[in-house]
Amino acid sequence: MGPLFPTNIIGEELNLLLAFFIGIGFGFLLEAAGFTNTRKLAGVFYGYDFVVLKVFFSAAITAAIGIYLLSYYGYMDIKEIFYPQTYWIPTLVGGFIMAFGFIIGGFCPGTSICAAATGKLDAIVFVGGAIIGIFFYAFTYESLWMNLRQSGAMGEVNIAEWIGISQGLFIFLLTVVAAIAFYVVTIIQQRVTSKRDFKL
Amino acid sequence: MDRSKKYMNPYLAGFLIGLFMIAAYFFSGEGLGASGALKTTVVAATDVVAHDYAKEAEFFKRYVSSPDSVPIKTWLIFEVLGVIAGAILSAAIFGRLGSEIVKPPHITNKTRLIAAASGGLLFGIGSQLGRGCTSGMVMSGMSVLSLSGFIGLIAIFGGGYLIAYFFRKLWI
Numbered sequence: 001m002g003p004l005f006p007t008n009i010i011g012e013e014l015n016l017l018l019a020f021f022i023g024i025g026f027g028f029l030l031e032a033a034g035f036t037n038t039r040k041l042a043g044v045f046y047g048y049d050f051v052v053l054k055v056f057f058s059a060a061i062t063a064a065i066g067i068y069l070l071s072y073y074g075y076m077d078i079k080e081i082f083y084p085q086t087y088w089i090p091t092l093v094g095g096f097i098m099a100f101g102f103i104i105g106g107f108c109p110g111t112s113i114c115a116a117a118t119g120k121l122d123a124i125v126f127v128g129g130a131i132i133g134i135f136f137y138a139f140t141y142e143s144l145w146m147n148l149r150q151s152g153a154m155g156e157v158n159i160a161e162w163i164g165i166s167q168g169l170f171i172f173l174l175t176v177v178a179a180i181a182f183y184v185v186t187i188i189q190q191r192v193t194s195k196r197d198f199k200l
Numbered sequence: 201m202d203r204s205k206k207y208m209n210p211y212l213a214g215f216l217i218g219l220f221m222i223a224a225y226f227f228s229g230e231g232l233g234a235s236g237a238l239k240t241t242v243v244a245a246t247d248v249v250a251h252d253y254a255k256e257a258e259f260f261k262r263y264v265s266s267p268d269s270v271p272i273k274t275w276l277i278f279e280v281l282g283v284i285a286g287a288i289l290s291a292a293i294f295g296r297l298g299s300e301i302v303k304p305p306h307i308t309n310k311t312r313l314i315a316a317a318s319g320g321l322l323f324g325i326g327s328q329l330g331r332g333c334t335s336g337m338v339m340s341g342m343s344v345l346s347l348s349g350f351i352g353l354i355a356i357f358g359g360g361y362l363i364a365y366f367f368r369k370l371w372i
Contacts, residue, residue, distance in 0.1 A: 003229035010227065016278045018227045023282020024289070025220040026232050031290035033213035038302045038316075040207075042371045044357075045364040051210045056339065058214020063221035063343035070226060081229040084331065084341040086348040091337070094330025095355020098323050102360055103367045105319015108334040109327060110234035112320065113280060114287035119299040125313050126320035130235070133324020134242045141259035149329055157347040167345060182211075198372075199305070200205075 002076035027114055036115035038106035038122060039200055045103060047192040049200060050185040057178040064171050089152030105129065204295045221343050230275050231340025235327035237280035240273055276336075304371055315370055330355070 001007070005015040033055050034040045043049025070076040102108055107115065107126045115123030137145060160170035217232075224230050247254045247264045254260035291297045303312035327333040330352060332340075338356060341349020 002226045004227050006229040015228050016274065018223075019230070019275045019278035020282040020285075022220050022224050022227075022232070023279035023284075024286035025223075025282075026217060026279070027283030027286025027288075028290040029208070029213045029217050029220070029286075030283070031287040031296070032208040032294065033210055034207040036287065036291065036296065039304060039371070045360050046368065046372050048372070051207070054210035055214040055217065056334075058211045059217035059221060060339050060342040062215050062218025063225075063339075064345060066218065066222035067225055067343055068345075070222070076226055078344065081225050081344065082231050082340070083344055084231075084337055084346045084348040086346065086351070087331065088347075088351055091330045091348055091351045092355045094326045094328070095352045096359040097326030098330060098333065098356045099326075099359030099363060101319045101321070101323030101326055102334075102356060103319070103363055104370065105316050105323060106371075107316070107319065107323075108234070109238060109323060110232075110283065110333065110335040113234055113237075113283055115302075117284040117287045118291035118297055121299060121301045122303065122312050122316040126316040126323075127238075129317040129320025130238055130324035130327075131242060131320075133321040134235075134239055134328055135246075136321070137325045137328040138242060138246070138257075138259040142257070145329055146258060149331075154347070159345050159347045159350050162347050170345065 002070060003081050006080040007077070026110075027117070030111060030114045031118060035111040036118050036120060036123070037200065038115065038120070039198070041108075041111060042103070042106050043198075043200070047188050048196075048198045050189050053185055054182060057181065061171070061175050061178055064174070068167055068171055083156050086154040086157040087149070087152045088154060090149045091152075093148065206294060218343075221340065224279070225343070228275055230279070231336055231343065232279065233273075233276050233332065233336025233340065234280060234283070235324070235333035236273050236276040236336050238324070239328065240277055307370065311370075 001009065004010045034051050040049045040051050044052040071078045105126050107123060109130055112123045112126040112130065116127045158167070160167040163170065221232055224232055243260060243263045246260055254264045288297065301309050301312055323333065331337055334356060338349050338352040341352060
């Protein structure tokens with residue numbers, strides 16, 4: 001039956017209305033978790049606040065389990081949904097550029113939009129920078145980026161199939177890794193913040 | 201502790217974001233994104249101001265020139281409008297609405313704003329090259345077990361840890 005819009009069970013208007021309400025949930029939760037505070041975000045790289053890692057992995061694993069079960073029991077056709085194609089070279093290079101953006105700017109696009117909406121001036125500037133960056137990329141696409149962006153094409157690759165294990169086992173292992181990470185970062189955070197009060 | 205410092209339990213927030221991610225895929229077949237909406241804005245603005253350029257230029261033409269144009273992601277625009285409304289709602293409830301520059305005490309406002317603008321610029325470029333950002337590529341990609349999402353995860357966060365030392369003065 002699912003996904004409902006791509007299989008024409010719901011119409012365009014309802015689909016866009018749902019987009020708005022799903023966005024409200026996403027934005028509300030990002031703000032409520034503290035993702036509009038750039039210092040809390042940067043904390044993941046310096047050991048004084050691991051909220052990014054905790055929220056991020058909890059969300060990804062919850063979604064991975066849910067989508068796997070929906071697909072496994074035949075409630076959702078995974079072929080009908082947005083499935084990112086893998087181009088490993090530009091994703092690696094682009095990801096590394098984004099790492100610089102994250103460390104220097106203290107946001108990613110989603111968190112900067114939330115923070116800008118709540119009045120954080122540094123976030124408004126970040127969003128402005130991101131839009132200028134996209135303009136720059138767009139106007140230099142042919143000369144600088146096009147070949148790189150098309151390189152390393154692998155098509156739609158499922159990581160579990162790529163490794164050669166079942167999807168269920170992969171999700172289980174990912175959950176175990178996340179649980180260990182949650183435990184370890186909690187200890188690290190306690191040690192770092194006991195030496196110094198970061199007054200977040 | 202004042203009300204503005206009260207944050208939701210991170211595991212609960214993550215679990216609930218995961219449920220919204222499932223809903224996005226189940227109802228609309230879409231992941232949660234952010235940079236895609238910014239790209240759509242850039243494409244639309246360029247198309248309005250310089251349609252003749254846009255329909256020929258390699259980056260824009262697949263979005264704006266019919267008949268072989270890719271439909272622009274209207275869904276993401278509505279989703280991001282929701283994100284804005286949701287963030288304002290939460291900030292209003294918890295008393296965090298208001299104009300301010302968030303930064304560590306030892307950094308000047310000017311330094312923080314220059315760093316934020318530079319970081320945004322790099323993130324804008326990186327998200328286009330990498331086919332999406334932390335939400336639309338990494339988190340959504342991981343949710344459907346796409347290899348791409350995990351490569352992005354390693355590049356963004358692994359890369360972040362590699363270079364964090366050199367930018368520590370901005371934060372600690």
